[in-house]
Amino acid sequence: xxxxxxxxxxxTKEIEISQQILNKAYQRETETLVAQVxxxxxxxTDIAQLWQVHDLLSAKRYDLDGxxxxxxxxxxxxxxxxxxxxxxSLEELHGLDQAKLAKVSSLSKI
Amino acid sequence: xxxxxxxxxxxTKEIEISQQILNKAYQRETETLVAQVxxxxxxxTDIAQLWQVHDLLSAKRYDLDGxxxxxxxxxxxxxxxxxxxxxxSLEELHGLDQAKLAKVSSLSKI
Numbered sequence: 457x458x459x460x461x462x463x464x465x466x467x468t469k470e471i472e473i474s475q476q477i478l479n480k481a482y483q484r485e486t487e488t489l490v491a492q493v494x495x496x497x498x499x500x501t502d503i504a505q506l507w508q509v510h511d512l513l514s515a516k517r518y519d520l521d522g523x524x525x526x527x528x529x530x531x532x533x534x535x536x537x538x539x540x541x542x543x544x545s546l547e548e549l550h551g552l553d554q555a556k557l558a559k560v561s562s563l564s565k566i
Numbered sequence: 567x568x569x570x571x572x573x574x575x576x577x578t579k580e581i582e583i584s585q586q587i588l589n590k591a592y593q594r595e596t597e598t599l600v601a602q603v604x605x606x607x608x609x610x611t612d613i614a615q616l617w618q619v620h621d622l623l624s625a626k627r628y629d630l631d632g633x634x635x636x637x638x639x640x641x642x643x644x645x646x647x648x649x650x651x652x653x654x655s656l657e658e659l660h661g662l663d664q665a666k667l668a669k670v671s672s673l674s675k676i
Contacts, residue, residue, distance in 0.1 A: 486613045493616070497604050503596045506603070510627055513620040 466528050473551040474531055481543040482524055489516050532556060536563030576638050583661040584641055591653040592634055599626050642666060646673035 466474070489512075496509050525534045538544045539560060549557055576584070599622075606619050635644045648654045649670060659667055 483613075486616065490607070490610060490613070490616055493619075494607050497600070497607055500600060503593075503600070506596065506600055506623070507627060509603075510620070510623040513616070513623065517617060517620055 466531070470552050470556070471528070473549075474535075475526065477544055477548055478524055478526055478534070480548070481538050482520070485520065485543050489513075532559050533563065535560045536566075539564040576641070580662050580666070581638070583659075584645075585636065587654055587658055588634055588636055588644070590658070591648050592630070595630065595653050599623075642669050643673065645670045646676075649674040 493509055493513065496505065496512070500506065523534065523537060525531075535544065535549060536559075539546060539549075546557065546561060549560060552560075603619055603623065606615065606622070610616065633644065633647060635641075645654065645659060646669075649656060649659075656667065656671060659670060662670075
């Protein structure tokens with residue numbers, strides 16, 4: 457079977473792995489956010505805290521919209537950011553070639 | 567004791583009553599909102615519902631910012647809107663003079 461490699465240098469298998477990792481990281485991050493919002497909203501003592509919840513959701517929505525960039529040309533940066541923030545581990549990225557792993561690892565330390 | 571009447575035709579007593587009513591209405595409306603957000607966030611089955619909560623908070627925050635206009639020149643309109651939406655009753659406005667009550671009542675039906 458021929459391995460299809462896209463113009464950006466990703467194999468179809470790598471793209472598939474990447475999509476799974478992105479989905480998993482997004483789920484982790486949003487579940488954490490839901491738990492945080494639940495905690496805040498269920499322990500409110502002042503109405504001003506409701507607007508803090510709103511501010512948190514506004515910031516996280518903006519953050520998530522930009523961060524989960526699944527374009528092939530951006531995947532290295534997306535993974536580096538998620539690794540830096542602890543939403544994925546380097547182990548989960550196995551299946552990507554060594555050069556990509558090295559780039560993600562290096563970028564995550566910047 | 568002399569009754570002080572402001573330029574807009576409100577007595578200091580009416581201003582005091584108005585502020586109490588506005589506070590009470592704001593409390594009712596925000597407590598209702600908190601209960602609604604708690605219900606939604608504690609019964610989530612899909613992450614998309616988190617963004618619905620965010621949309622709700624965005625809309626209500628904008629709505630509340632504009633609606634609780636306590637400038638004397640706007641009080642009639644503020645009360646009419648709160649009456650229309652059911653956050654205050656006409657009975658609670660007793661203490662304001664009859665002409666103001668009549669205006670609030672009429673405007674609330676538009």
